[in-house]
Every structure is written in structure tokens, then in C-alpha cells.
Amino acid sequence: MSTPDLETRLDPAIAARLKRNADGLVAAIVREHGSGDVLMMAWMDDEALHRTLTTGLATYWSRSRRELWVKGATSGHYQHVRHVALDCDGDAVLVTVEQDGAACHTGTHTCFTDELSLTPGGDR
Template structure:
């Protein structure tokens, strides 16, 4: 496998965890719907930026995966941004089908917690 390199201007900014990974949040580009959280290393981010397909690092399988390659539930990249601290990545995508491995549209549908709802002061 040929390892591609991430642009040094981006790589120098990234703040990775001890495994060399950065959390990546996938969001539906046109509705703002939060779809899933996955992980990227430099190579996964480079592939995402250069192929138009969301590519992640699977911590369980220890390999790269292009979202939808086997399921058909692809993510077509529309925009990618780093947060202000460069320790998280936002990938705005056009999601085809389910984003969650459970078959749900998003990974955030199942366990909605019941917080005390705060009110902004007048």
C-alpha cells in the first residue's frame, strides 16, 4: 500500500490523541443533522480530502475504511473543517442511507438522555 502524506500545514496543526487519532464528526451538509463520530489519522484525513469519500481509521479492525464501501451507505464529502483547537474534524457529507452501523440514519437516535433543560437569562 502506498502511504500518502497530509499537507504539512494541516498536519502541523492537528492535535492527535496518544494513538495518533483525531475524532471526526460526520454531519449531513444540507440539514445539519449530526450523523456519526469516527476517528481519523493523517492518512485517513488525506484520503478524505483527496478522494471525495469519507475515510476513517477503524480502531477495532486496525484498518482504513471508506464509509459505505461494503454497505453501500456512502458519505460524499462536501466540506471538511478543523475546530479552533485542531483537535477535532468536522466532515460535512451527503449521506446515502444509514450512517450508523446499527442501520439507523444517525448514531444519535437511540439513547436520548433526559437533562434538566436550561433557560437563557433575559
């Protein structure tokens, strides 16, 4: 599969609520069940969302490899889906998961580890 959205079994009632970007994707924000930690951001085409809702394993569209990507399929760091919620304008989903191992490919718990300093008054 080299382009998203060619064939999908996503519920048409859900598909109709999505507002996809120019590449046919919606953003997926991934949060850890329990801790509430935001783990990573990825992208989904319709079929990735379908599989996320039906298989119990978070599945994304890899923009670099241009293929469906079951998170953990190579690393073992699967994400077991507990909740999925769409936002008000239909272009992002919040996926709540139980995370096996590290969410980030760098080996850290979350991908958001590069803290940027707040510099009040730095606008002057």
C-alpha cells in the first residue's frame, strides 16, 4: 500500500466526520492511560483509524515509509488502545493507550523531552 485512503473499511459515519489534510491524513495525539502523559504525535489515514478502532493496537500511517505502521510491530513497544476521541473540527484524534515499553524510538518514555526555556520579556 503506497498511498493512503485507497481502500478502507472505516465506518462511513466516522469517515464523514474527518477533515483530512492535503495528504489524506488526520493528526493522532497519543496519551498514556493512567498517567495522562502525552507520549507522541503521529498521523492516520482512514484505514489506520479503522484498524486502531478494531484491532486494539494503535496503527498509524508512516509518512516516511508511506505504509501502514502498527506501533510496536518491530520494537515490541505496542500501544493498547483504550479510548479514541475526535476533535471539534475533525482533523485530530486523541488516542489513549496502555504503552508497552518506551513510546519514543529514542528509548524515552515520551517523545517530548526537549524542554524549551520560557523567557518572559524576551520579546523586547
